[in-house]
Amino acid sequence: MSRYDNSGNYAPDSKSKYRRPRYPFSPRAVILGLIIGIAGGLYYAWNVDQRVEFDTEPWQLNEADRSSYIAGITLQYTYDSDLTRAVNRLLVLKLPGDPIQAVADTACKLASSSYIDNSSGQRAVRSMMTFYQLQGRTGCADTLLASSEIATPGLVIEASTPTLRPPATKTPTPEPILQATPTIVQAIVIPTIQPQADFVLADVRTFCSAELSGIIEIRVQDFNGEGIPGTSVTVNWDSGSSTFVTGLKPERGADYADFQMDAGKSYTVQVTGRSDPSQALVAGPCNDANSGQPALISYRATFRPQ
Amino acid sequence: MIRFLISLIVAIILGGLIGLYMGWVVIPTQYVNSPASSLADRYKDEYTVMVAAGYLKDGDLGGAVDRLRVLGQGNIPAYVQSVTERFISNSRDANDIAYLVALAEGLGRLTPIMQPYAQLHAPGQP
Numbered sequence: 087m088s089r090y091d092n093s094g095n096y097a098p099d100s101k102s103k104y105r106r107p108r109y110p111f112s113p114r115a116v117i118l119g120l121i122i123g124i125a126g127g128l129y130y131a132w133n134v135d136q137r138v139e140f141d142t143e144p145w146q147l148n149e150a151d152r153s154s155y156i157a158g159i160t161l162q163y164t165y166d167s168d169l170t171r172a173v174n175r176l177l178v179l180k181l182p183g184d185p186i187q188a189v190a191d192t193a194c195k196l197a198s199s200s201y202i203d204n205s206s207g208q209r210a211v212r213s214m215m216t217f218y219q220l221q222g223r224t225g226c227a228d229t230l231l232a233s234s235e236i237a238t239p240g241l242v243i244e245a246s247t248p249t250l251r252p253p254a255t256k257t258p259t260p261e262p263i264l265q266a267t268p269t270i271v272q273a274i275v276i277p278t279i280q281p282q283a284d285f286v287l288a289d290v291r292t293f294c295s296a297e298l299s300g301i302i303e304i305r306v307q308d309f310n311g312e313g314i315p316g317t318s319v320t321v322n323w324d325s326g327s328s329t330f331v332t333g334l335k336p337e338r339g340a341d342y343a344d345f346q347m348d349a350g351k352s353y354t355v356q357v358t359g360r361s362d363p364s365q366a367l368v369a370g371p372c373n374d375a376n377s378g379q380p381a382l383i384s385y386r387a388t389f390r391p392q
Numbered sequence: 393m394i395r396f397l398i399s400l401i402v403a404i405i406l407g408g409l410i411g412l413y414m415g416w417v418v419i420p421t422q423y424v425n426s427p428a429s430s431l432a433d434r435y436k437d438e439y440t441v442m443v444a445a446g447y448l449k450d451g452d453l454g455g456a457v458d459r460l461r462v463l464g465q466g467n468i469p470a471y472v473q474s475v476t477e478r479f480i481s482n483s484r485d486a487n488d489i490a491y492l493v494a495l496a497e498g499l500g501r502l503t504p505i506m507q508p509y510a511q512l513h514a515p516g517q518p
Binding site: 111112114116118119122132144149150151157158161162164175178206213327330 | 443
């Protein structure tokens with residue numbers, strides 16, 4: 087069969103582009119246009135008309151305001167001694183390297199500047215010093231701020247004890263020139279630092295109950311296993327924390343407190359400022375052995391003195 | 393040629409819209425060197441609580457006000473009152489509320505809703 091048509095032209099091959107239906111658009115132009123458009127849109131959005139700034143996180147702060155934020159963290163630490171909370175807040179700042187040493191470096195910079203020209207600035211820097219010194223770090227602020235002004239001053243007691251004239255003897259001796267010479271005795275009493283952890287997590291157990299689903303039951307006891315009411319307990323999770331006290335449910339015991347977890351979240355529990363945080367307690371799924379109903383894992387945590 | 397030009401123009405417009413969406417919403421500019429006044433509200437609240445706790449530690453009301461000025465609030469006492477009342481209304485952490493109430497009281501902004509939390513902490517008495 088001839089491939090020449092009636093006009094005598096040679097017919098194209100069946101796979102030729104001349105036999106395929108034509109696209110309504112040019113694929114090359116579309117690809118080129120998209121590249122140009124996306125690049126132009128990104129340039130405009132990132133450089134010409136940036137989104138209005140809001141919801142800034144602390145790590146995005148400028149140096150001066152980041153220093154103020156750090157001062158805020160350490161000021162609260164000097165009040166509540168909650169090391170976990172302070173460190174968690176420092177982590178949000180994404181400080182380079184060791185965050186506690188970064189506090190020491192920040193204190194050093196502030197102590198070298200006019201920031202400490204007023205007493206408020208000095209207090210802020212001292213709070214930083216207290217914070218990092220208790221964690222075994224050092225910085226130039228230690229020397230830049232006079233040691234006499236550091237948070238734990240020594241208590242100086244001065245007592246003068248005059249030397250008395252000796253009693254007369256039978257043997258005459260040349261009359262010495264005797265004068266009372268006061269001796270100054272200095273006793274420096276330095277307050278001891280309160281231990282960082284009074285309590286330890288003595289026991290933590292899991293259980294699964296449809297009635298008590300996802301509960302952390304906390305007990306704080308003394309050396310003899312007797313409950314301690316009114317002890318502040320803090321539960322931390324990724325986006326917050328809650329502080330409450332033991333003994334608010336006397337029917338469960340004076341040492342008892344509990345906390346309701348949300349499914350899938352991870353929590354730590356501690357005696358506020360007086361123990362290290364527990365390991366992560368995860369509100370994972372489980373099945374109640376008695377009822378067979380699905381529930382969340384619950385925990386029983388007991389704190390005792392170290 | 394006309395088909396090519398029309399396709400190009402349509403694609404540029406479409407690509408531009410995609411680019412703007414990505415640049416403003418999906419992967420917006422991440423700012424650094426930002427002032428504290430642009431902090432997210434939750435961090436502003438957190439900072440205010442820290443300053444309030446610092447006030448309880450040292451009793452330095454002027455220092456607390458100076459520290460809060462970085463948040464760019466015109467009226468610091470009114471701001472502290474507002475934060476405190478919001479914390480109370482939202483049943484936030486009792487200690488945080490007590491810190492804020494102490495600061496609000498120091499600033500002369502103790503309102504009836506704060507009364508139950510007053511005197512739980514006093515400045516200079518940890």
